[in-house]
Amino acid sequence: MKSAPGDIPRWVDYLLVPLVNLGVALLLTGVVVIAIGASPIEALQSLVYGAVGYPEAIGFTLYYATNFILTGLAVAVAFHAGLFNIGGEGQAYIGGLGVGLVCLAIDGWPAVLVVPVAVIAAALFGAAWGFIPGYLQARRGSHIVITTIMFNFIASALMTWLLVDVLIQPGQQAPRSRDFAGSVWLPYFHDLLRPLGIDIGRPPLNVASLLAILACVFVWLFIWHTRWGYEIRTVGHSERAARYAGISRIRAIVLAMLVSGALAGLVGVNDILGVHHYLLVGWTGGVGFVGIAVALMGRNHPVGIAMAALLFGALYQGGSEIAFDIPEITREMVIVIQGLVILFCGALENMFKPQIVAMFRRRKVAEAV
């Protein structure tokens, strides 16, 4: 039996169900914590303090959340077209390449010119890396899950080659480019706040976070308030209905993957232009995969994604604090939580949902009587 979306209160669908699933994931994490001989209460205290306990921690949390918002939105836009984009990792990596190439080429120019060009390059490079799997899916029926996985590996090999053989800083052993000129670095928030007499330590939070907020608004407008978004959602719901309505399936799929790749590519702005200030290998560190968890928890809506990204930002930052405080627990604990969230919010979403839905539907009937 399938329930129509209007059957249950919206807050149940959008808030209670994800929270129950998150609760189960956290409960199981607690079991793991107990199993390795640590105290879950202590771990939770350490996690919360490490994530939001002092200004610098909050800065770190927001910095992580910025990346997760972008990759979460990327996964969500593809989801709306019925596509599962596992390639956020590679698209972000290549987006960073776009930023790097622009900066290495023209970082002598005024920053007002270089920064926008770098942002556009990040989006374009990411979009290009999303376009190929999207196009192959739409035109040739190549399964996008497999192709995006392959493109992650291809991106990784490409970047290693570029940094080892081509872009490497002359006279250096490590695979990294030269530093960009300081004038094009994105300003850190701690530098902006210092003149106001506010000291927040030195978190990597930079103005690219504003870009993530803009991206949320953009996705909301794009998916729900443009004709393109409408077409993408229609194709995602039913390709047959879309065809019947005269919507081009190919255009919708390719467009969704372009936007998805562009969003993931913007991670390069936050990390390469905002934090590292040079190109390096392996800087993405799984950010594309966190996006999957974030999109699933956020129910593919920008507001939900922003909240889920903040939660995961807090988990990532708090996770390093736990590893510092409690020797039994390592940073990988956060990855366990991430996996469990994807499992319960995504794969096993039908496990608790019917019961919750039934609970609320019954009450509604009782009220009516």
Add this chain to the structure above:
Amino acid sequence: MEFDWLSLMALAASTVRVVAPLILAALAGLFAERSGIVDIGLEGKMLGAAFAAAATAAVTGSAWLGLGAGMVVSILLSMVHGLASITYNGNQVVSGMALNILVAGLAPTLGNAWFHQGGQTPQLVGEARFGVIVLPGAQTIGQIPVIGPIYQYVISGHNILVYVAAAAVPLVWWVVYRTRFGLRLRAAGENPHALDTAGVSVTWVRYRALIITGLLCGIAGAYLSTAHNAGFVRDMTAGKGYLALAALVFGKWRPLPTLLACLLFAFADALQIRLQGVVLPVVGQVPVQFIQALPYILTVLLLAGFVGRAIAPKASGIPFVKDR
């Protein structure tokens, strides 16, 4: 670097060592996908099995107990995948991804808590590791010119799990194409409703397929940590699960072509280690990264239909909902 006969044999031998876990994982994927379950969680199951095998072998000192533990853990993970994708009709790709990420976090977390070596397991020695088996007469036959070294270096001198992997290919072929279960397996992946109409439980066929998937991934994982290497290190699968998936696609979901794809990928892997810094005639120095990326590029080209056509089992990825 000279390409004499013996160095070619060494290259072939290292290809065999790389191909063993790859083909086991690819055959594992074959059972899942032929039954209609998309499984991108091969990576996670292998990693989980590698950790369980190494941890058990380190504690008990027995590689065989390690293998058993690896298979059990891998089958349990496979059952979680079954629960999500068969019982609860969940998204199979999401489930596979979840398991990959979960294990990538869980294995080093537990490893660190149990062994205090930064997520690794202790170095395995002696009986805790699968040793090399020298086949009878390897020394003597090895004296025969040309074909002798093939026997001595390529066929002989591997651990038992390599031979298990070799035996698995014809065995899987026989199960899939010559047994009743194999017929039902393929039907579940192509047209589950027909199977259901015939009175066979699609659910049970798919669960059995996933048990076999878990079993084979378990052997592959145990191979990595207790045979090929001497212990578990974090992320030791290093994308082999995805490479196996690519080989499965490349082999068009058939056992023998999949073996060939695995051999090709493994050969590329063995070759790139030897080609580092070598200047070849005509093409010059080939970037090793290009050879590393080659299997993935080839798979994309194949999926795009530029080299042959890869058509997945028709019902794979679609939850089976019984008609009422």
